[in-house]
Amino acid sequence: MRQVELKITGVVQGVFFRAETRAKAVSLGLRGWVMNNTDGSVSVLAQGDEGVLRDFVEWCRNGPDGAEVDNVEEKWGEIDDDGEKAELFTISAS
Numbered sequence: 001m002r003q004v005e006l007k008i009t010g011v012v013q014g015v016f017f018r019a020e021t022r023a024k025a026v027s028l029g030l031r032g033w034v035m036n037n038t039d040g041s042v043s044v045l046a047q048g049d050e051g052v053l054r055d056f057v058e059w060c061r062n063g064p065d066g067a068e069v070d071n072v073e074e075k076w077g078e079i080d081d082d083g084e085k086a087e088l089f090t091i092s093a094s
Contacts, residue, residue, distance in 0.1 A: 001079045003032070004053050006044040008060055010070035017042050018091045020064035025089040028052050035092035047079060047086055 008017070013036050021034045025046055030053070032046040046056055063069050079085060 001047060001085070002050045002053055003045065003047040003077050003079050004057060005075040005077075006042075006046070006057065006060055007037075007073040008042045008044065008063070008069055008071070009040070011066075011068035012042045012063060013040055015064060015066035017063050017067050021060065022089050022091050024059050025056060028056055030056060030089055031086035033086065033090045033092045045086070046089070 018034045018036065021042070021044060025032065025034075028048065030046045030048040032044065034042060034044045037043055044060065046053055048056075057072065057074060061069055061072050
């Protein structure tokens with residue numbers, strides 16, 4: 001299993017980015033979280049199969065209607081059997 005951490009910048013707050021990101025992640029069977037940052041960006045941690053994660057990252061590059069994504073920073077990693085796994089995909093408080 002792999003994970004990816006994202007920092008998404010642009011017009012990504014106040015446009016239902018977190019709710020739509022959670023809905024997309026749940027539909028893909030991913031685990032993790034999404035949250036707003038005080039600098040106006042959105043952070044995401046998603047865990048799952050690499051191919052599904054890549055599709056998810058591609059969706060995040062556009063986001064929901066009303067979002068204007070400028071940049072998506074990606075940090076990829078492995079989750080071994082002893083690694084911490086998220087249970088659900090949640091919207092976290094900033």
